[in-house]
Amino acid sequence: MRKIFTTAGIHARDRFDCWMSVIRRDFIDNDAIPARRRGFRAQLCAGSVGRVNLALARSSELRVSHTKRHSGQPSDDLLFVFMPLAGTKMVRQNGRQAVLEPGQFALVDPRLPHEGRYSEDSEVLTVIMERRSLECRLGAVHELTGRPLTQETAEGRLAAGYLALLPAQSGLLNSVAEDMVETHLLDLIALALGKVMEGQVSLGSSGRSLIRMRLHAAIEEMLADPGLDTETVAAAAGVSTRHANAILADEELSLGRLIQAKRLARCREALEDSAQTHRTVSEIAYGWGFSDMTHFGRRFRAAYGMLPSECRRQARLRG
Known part of the structure; x- marks a missing residue:
C-alpha cells in the first residue's frame, strides 16, 4: 500500500485539520473530534484489490460521527468493513454497537448515520466495496451492520485472516490475480456475515x-x-x-x-x-x-x- 498522508512535518496546530481534509476528500464526509488536537498524529495508506479499495489508518484517539447531514455523497454507493490491526475501534449503527479488537471486523453502511471511536495508536484497515457487490451475495444488509464478526466461527476466522493479509499484498498482484482475490474476499465476507445472520437475524x-x-x-x-x-x-x-x-x-x-x-x-x-x-x-x-x-x-x-x-x-x- 502507498502512503498518501502523514502528519509528520505538519505543524501541531494544523495536523488534525489536514487529516480531516484528506479523509473527506478521498473517502467519506464525517465529523470528528480528537482526544488531543495539538497532540494528534496520523498516517494514511491506500491500495486496492480489483475494484475493492483499501485504507490503512494509524491515528491518535479520535471520535467520528456520520449523520443524516452527510448523506447524499458518492460513498452512499459503497459499503465499509472495518478491522483493527492494532488497538480498538468502536462502531455504532442501527442501534447496535461493537468494540472491535484485532482480528474482529464489522460492516458499516455509509448511507446511514453511524459513530466510531479509534483508540490511541490504533491501526485500522478499512475495506471499501461497491454496495451491489455484497448485496448481490446477501441482499439488503441493514440487519448486518454494526455487528461484531469474531473468530469464534470458521467463517469469521477465514475472513479475518484473509483481511489481515491484504495490506502486505496490495499492489503486488497482476490484474487477473487481483480479480480472483477480489471475488474470494467478497465471498468470504459474505460467508462470515451470513453466519452471523443465521444465528441472530430473523427470517423474512x-x-x-x-x-x-x-x-x-x-x-x-x-x-x-x-x-x-x-x-x-x-x-x-x-x-x-x-x-x-x-x-x-x-x-x-x-x-x-x-x-x-x-x-x-x-x-x-x-x-x-x-x-x-x-x-x-x-x-x-x-x-x-x-x-x-x-x-x-x-x-x-x-x-x-x-x-x-x-x-x-x-x-x-x-x-
Whole structure:
C-alpha cells in the first residue's frame, strides 16, 4: 500500500485539520473530534484489490460521527468493513454497537448515520466495496451492520485472516490475480456475515438473503461439474428450483443464467491469466463445465463482446 498522508512535518496546530481534509476528500464526509488536537498524529495508506479499495489508518484517539447531514455523497454507493490491526475501534449503527479488537471486523453502511471511536495508536484497515457487490451475495444488509464478526466461527476466522493479509499484498498482484482475490474476499465476507445472520437475524428478507448466499456458494462448489443443473443447486441450498428462481429474480437472474455467468467469468479469468497460456481454449472451457465449444463461444461473445480467442489475444497484448 502507498502512503498518501502523514502528519509528520505538519505543524501541531494544523495536523488534525489536514487529516480531516484528506479523509473527506478521498473517502467519506464525517465529523470528528480528537482526544488531543495539538497532540494528534496520523498516517494514511491506500491500495486496492480489483475494484475493492483499501485504507490503512494509524491515528491518535479520535471520535467520528456520520449523520443524516452527510448523506447524499458518492460513498452512499459503497459499503465499509472495518478491522483493527492494532488497538480498538468502536462502531455504532442501527442501534447496535461493537468494540472491535484485532482480528474482529464489522460492516458499516455509509448511507446511514453511524459513530466510531479509534483508540490511541490504533491501526485500522478499512475495506471499501461497491454496495451491489455484497448485496448481490446477501441482499439488503441493514440487519448486518454494526455487528461484531469474531473468530469464534470458521467463517469469521477465514475472513479475518484473509483481511489481515491484504495490506502486505496490495499492489503486488497482476490484474487477473487481483480479480480472483477480489471475488474470494467478497465471498468470504459474505460467508462470515451470513453466519452471523443465521444465528441472530430473523427470517423474512434476511431469510431470502441466506438462501441467495447458499445458492451462490453451491454453484461455486460444483461449478466445474459439467452435469451441474438447476435442481442440484437448489437442493444443495435446501429450496425448490421455483423458489430459488424467485429469489434470484431480485437480481434479474435465474439459476441457469447464474451458473452460466459464473462459468464464463472463470473462463475469462483463465484466458487472461499469463500463467495459463499453455492451456487451450477448449481445455479451459471443458474445465469449467462447458461441453459444447460452439455454445461456449457464442455465450462468451454475448457476454463480453468478443470470442474467447480474441480475449486471450488482447490479454497478451496488454502484457
